[in-house]
Amino acid sequence: MSLLKVSHLSYTYGHGTPFSYDAITDINFEIEQGEIVGIIGHTGSGKSTLVQHLNGLIKPSEGNIFLDGKDIWENPKKISQIRFQVGLVFQYPEYQLFEETVYKDIAFGPTNMGLSHSEIDNRVIGAAEMVGLHRNLLQKSPFDLSGGEKRRAAIAGVMAMQPKIIVLDEPTAGLDPAGRDIILSRIKQYRDTTGSTVIIVSHSMEDMAKTAERILVMNKGKVEMFDTVGNVFSHAELLESIGLNIPQVTQIALRLKDLGINVDNNIYTVEQMKNSLLKLMGRGQKNA
Amino acid sequence: MLNDITFGQFIPTNSSIHRADPRTKLILLVMFIVFAFLSNNAFSLGLMMAFLLVLILLSKIPFSMYLKNLKTILPIILFTSILNALYIKTGAELFSFWIITITSDGVWRAVFMSVRISMLILSSAIFSYSSTPTAITNAIESLLKPLNRLGLESAVHTMAMTMTIALRFIPTLIEETQKIMNAQKARGADMESGGLIKRVKALLPILIPLLISSVRRAYDLAEAMECRCYNGGEGRTRLNKMRYSIMDLIATILFVIVCSFSLVLNILF
Numbered sequence: 198m199s200l201l202k203v204s205h206l207s208y209t210y211g212h213g214t215p216f217s218y219d220a221i222t223d224i225n226f227e228i229e230q231g232e233i234v235g236i237i238g239h240t241g242s243g244k245s246t247l248v249q250h251l252n253g254l255i256k257p258s259e260g261n262i263f264l265d266g267k268d269i270w271e272n273p274k275k276i277s278q279i280r281f282q283v284g285l286v287f288q289y290p291e292y293q294l295f296e297e298t299v300y301k302d303i304a305f306g307p308t309n310m311g312l313s314h315s316e317i318d319n320r321v322i323g324a325a326e327m328v329g330l331h332r333n334l335l336q337k338s339p340f341d342l343s344g345g346e347k348r349r350a351a352i353a354g355v356m357a358m359q360p361k362i363i364v365l366d367e368p369t370a371g372l373d374p375a376g377r378d379i380i381l382s383r384i385k386q387y388r389d390t391t392g393s394t395v396i397i398v399s400h401s402m403e404d405m406a407k408t409a410e411r412i413l414v415m416n417k418g419k420v421e422m423f424d425t426v427g428n429v430f431s432h433a434e435l436l437e438s439i440g441l442n443i444p445q446v447t448q449i450a451l452r453l454k455d456l457g458i459n460v461d462n463n464i465y466t467v468e469q470m471k472n473s474l475l476k477l478m479g480r481g482q483k484n485a
Numbered sequence: 486m487l488n489d490i491t492f493g494q495f496i497p498t499n500s501s502i503h504r505a506d507p508r509t510k511l512i513l514l515v516m517f518i519v520f521a522f523l524s525n526n527a528f529s530l531g532l533m534m535a536f537l538l539v540l541i542l543l544s545k546i547p548f549s550m551y552l553k554n555l556k557t558i559l560p561i562i563l564f565t566s567i568l569n570a571l572y573i574k575t576g577a578e579l580f581s582f583w584i585i586t587i588t589s590d591g592v593w594r595a596v597f598m599s600v601r602i603s604m605l606i607l608s609s610a611i612f613s614y615s616s617t618p619t620a621i622t623n624a625i626e627s628l629l630k631p632l633n634r635l636g637l638e639s640a641v642h643t644m645a646m647t648m649t650i651a652l653r654f655i656p657t658l659i660e661e662t663q664k665i666m667n668a669q670k671a672r673g674a675d676m677e678s679g680g681l682i683k684r685v686k687a688l689l690p691i692l693i694p695l696l697i698s699s700v701r702r703a704y705d706l707a708e709a710m711e712c713r714c715y716n717g718g719e720g721r722t723r724l725n726k727m728r729y730s731i732m733d734l735i736a737t738i739l740f741v742i743v744c745s746f747s748l749v750l751n752i753l754f
């Protein structure tokens with residue numbers, strides 16, 4: 198049995214008004230324990246709408262979401278329990294910081310769970326460490342942090358609840374490359390140490406190539422593809438037709454192939470390109 | 486919950502009412518409301534109601550949108566009706582119990598008041614549904630022009646601009662509130678249960694981020710306006726000039742005729 202199963206999920210905004218809009222229609226997929234899944238799609242393709250269903254913030258117009266085989270809406274009164282099991286980090290989460298200190302802000306979630314003081318303390322410190330926030334920062338006001346640090350503090354606020362699944366909506370939007378890399382590597386590390394499932398929404402193919410294991414491609418409210426990173430990137434034309442790009446290195450690899458240079462097939466990170474080119478050059482030397 | 490706020494909401498349907506000059510609409514709205522409240526018998530009020538219905542149909546906006554509006558003010562209508570019914574003691578007695586006496590006059594007044602308030606709301610709804618916030622403030626600014634002679638030039642413009650901005654940001658603020666609420670709910674914030682103090686406290690995680698983002702937005706907006714060389718109303722021209730057309734004249738004549746009729750009915754009966 199898969200950890201998360203979404204079945205025939207549809208949602209209409211403003212149902213029954215002149216503004217009604219079908220944001221997502223008939224979504225089906227399953228995610229296993231411990232996976233890192235990426236969700237990509239054009240602006241307005243319904244990614245944010247979809248992920249807000251996963252922790253019960255939006256109630257489906259149609260369809261069901263099963264967590265551990267149980268429908269999350271089975272008992273609507275218990276929906277807040279689901280929110281502790283599926284942690285959702287919103288787009289630009291730094292705008293939700295509100296406490297006097299970073300420590301208190303990270304503790305907001307665990308406090309709402311009704312945990313003991315010592316347990317809250319453990320979790321706050323653990324989560325801050327996980328995202329790489331220095332201990333000295335914990336007693337500062339969250340509004341005095343840099344943009345990237347704020348973002349990490351907000352992510353820690355959700356990690357501190359120790360959810361089974363953590364969902365991050367565009368966690369790297371608006372950050373510089375260094376800030377992006379820190380966040381992505383911390384997220385990956387989080388999965389490796391806790392074994393939790395991670396779902397990342399992103400526009401950036403490079404980000405996806407670096408972190409995700411499987412990618413779900415959304416187009417106009419529907420699932421276009423759900424496959425391993427390599428298989429998804431091999432459909433360059435399809436991706437381009439729905440307004441998405443394959444990573445730049447993959448584009449270069451394809452061009453090189455056209456020019457008759459025999460690089461490896463599935464290249465989607467700079468690292469892989471480097472290895473493949475080195476291999477080719479090595480062989481060339483031997484032939485000479 | 487927040488989605489039920491329809492104030493300041495523009496619904497584009499391209500009806501003849503939508504195309505009318507906002508100044509005409511505003512003046513005719515005031516005129517309609519005055520005459521609706523002056524109507525003191527069933528005939529004149531009935532005429533105004535029929536006229537309102539015609540206007541609603543002309544607006545091509547779904548009936549449900551108007552009903553939504555009425556639903557929000559239902560408590561006020563009920564409250565005034567009950568007060569009226571209890572307070573007026575003239576006329577035939579219909580019902581009496583302890584200190585409560587309901588008379589035919591009281592019931593009549595209650596019905597009249599409810600109908601008038603509903604008409605006030607519905608006619609304003611037609612106006613706000615059919616005019617963009619910008620059009621509304623432009624109309625106000627233009628109608629207040631005579632005040633310029635009193636040396637209030639910049640005051641009129643500033644007021645109109647402030648109003649435009651406020652109206653423009655109502656939906657943004659609602660959206661922002663919803664987003665922050667969802668984000669805090671995702672961290673287990675509980676806003677629906679507990680006593681008064683607990684509930685007020687539960688608002689803090691929403692109000693603080695909202696305040697901060699509003700201030701940030703205000704700075705951004707001020708800067709953006711300055712970058713586009715905004716320096717008050719003086720010498721500013723508009724992209725879309727308001728035009729008084731033949732349709733506006735026809736509408737005005739129609740309103741004058743209907744309102745005169747209701748006045749005649751008021752006097753006759």
Ligand SMILES: Nc1ncnc2c1ncn2[C@@H]1O[C@H](COP(=O)(O)OP(=O)(O)OP(=O)(O)O)[C@@H](O)[C@H]1O
Nearest residue numbers: 210211218220238239240241242243244245246247
């Ligand atoms: N509260 C809302 N009311 C009405 N329509 C909405 C609302 N939120 C989103 N939509 C619409 O639903 C569609 C999907 O929105 P969603 O936010 O899920 O897209 P997205 O894939 O996350 O886009 P982005 O990449 O820009 O974040 C959009 O067309 C949007 O206009």
Ligand SMILES: [Mg+2]
Nearest residue numbers: 244245288366
């Ligand atoms: Mg989004």
